[in-house]
């Protein structure tokens with residue numbers, strides 16, 4: 583049977599957006615984010631983060647640092663009985679400094695590449711899945727992948743998700 587998923591943007595949605603975040607000590611959870619992830623876990627949704635990380639192309643931090651941050655996030659979540667099932671990231675940017683990453687791609691949101699790849703790799707039914715993010719490009723990426731996209735504009739992320747999904 584196909585899976586259902588909730589896709590989350592990272593910066594500005596799960597954590598307070600400080601530019602080019604890669605250090606756990608600068609990570610601050612958004613209000614209701616941990617509860618939102620746990621709610622999704624408990625209601626049978628895969629939790630998948632899809633995040634643009636142009637700081638890698640710009641040479642501000644490397645992929646290993648980002649993976650360390652993501653491992654730290656999951657360790658924090660584990661202490662609260664919650665987990666993220668998968669992280670997808672776009673390290674590219676056309677104006678990047680590092681040649682390997684300095685290109686246009688099909689994964690940088692609003693392109694749907696990360697979501698489409700997750701759908702394939704996790705056997706996800708897009709029609710029963712959702713994407714929450716703080717930017718118009720998050721909603722656009724979702725819609726480009728056939729997933730319902732919802733803009734997060736502040737307040738409790740968990741309340742938004744419950745209000746959206748429980749009444750749909």
Ligand SMILES: [Mg+2]
Nearest residue numbers: 591593594716
């Ligand atoms: Mg964001």
Ligand SMILES: [Zn+2]
Nearest residue numbers: 672674687689
């Ligand atoms: Zn990309």
